[in-house]
Amino acid sequence: MSVDDIVKLIDAITKLLSVLVYPAVLLFFLIRFGRDLSEFFSGLGELSFKGAGFEASLKRKQAEAAAALAAAAISKPGESPNSEAAVQEAKAAVTVVSEAVNPRIAKRASRARVLWVDDRPSNNIYERQALEALGVSFDLATSTEEALNKIERRRFDAIISDMGRPPDAQAGYTLLDKLRAMGNQTPFIIYAGSKLPEHIAEARRRGAVGCTNSANDLFELVLFAISRKVDKKWG
Incomplete structure (x- = not known):
């Protein structure tokens, strides 16, 4: 490994540490990935290099987004971080970011509010940190009523919703149906516990961009939604 490679690797590790805010998650990440960790960091290193100007800034944002997505994959509530699916999704984060983010998307993301x-x-x-790395701003709501109040006051480029919020087991669809009945066509994404084909089909039938439980998929869906260009793979 050359000196330049070492510099890139250290830079990538620094970016990963900056988003892994919980020590327990960082410790797991270091232990679980083992030999794969070098490959992951090397991937981040390819996205992060010394330089000046917009391109260097974009690469830095990509590295930060990839690290956050990897952290999301292994810290998903209700799922063991030791699962093969979680590990594979974390390792895929670099590829997802490098393929989804280009200068046009990054520029649009920097002006987007979700x-x-x-x-x-x-x-x-x-998941929010991954998109915030590109400049996306977020407003948060914890209920359907609060969400509707916020939507009445301002325009959003996209809306992400979970599915169940007590006492409504299908609160995500309740909000989506109300918005569409009002004529509000803001791109809507369900981020819940499933991405089974039948659930994705139901979400699209109701007017959503998609439905997923994958941080990587969500990242792509949001970027497509805020750019007003939904890729064919999502419908």
Whole structure:
């Protein structure tokens, strides 16, 4: 490994540490990835290099977003971080970010505001950090009523919602149905516990961009939504 490679690796590790705010998550990340950790950091290093100007800034944002997505994958509530699916999603974060983020998308993201509706917003810290790394701003709401009040006061580029919020087991659909009945066509994404084909089909039938429980998928869906360009893979 050359000196330049070492510099890139250290820079990437620094960015990862900056988003892994919980020591327990960082400790798990270091232990669980083991030999794969070098490959992950090397991937981040490819996104992060010394330089000046917009390109260097974009690469830095990509590295920060990838690190946050990896953290989201291994700290998902209700799922063991030791699961193979969680590990594979974390390792895929670099590829997802590098393919989804280009200068046009980054510029649009830097001006975007997204409403995130979830009665437990602390469950989505890393997912928000991944998008905030690109400049996306968030408003948070913990209920359907609060979300509707915020939507009445300002325009959002996209809305993310969980599904169940007591006492409504389908609160995500309740909010979506009310918005569409009002004529509000803001891109709407369900971020809940499933991405089974039948659940994705139901979400789209009701007018959502998509439905997923994957941080990587969510990242892509939001970027497509705020750019007003939904890729064919999502419908």
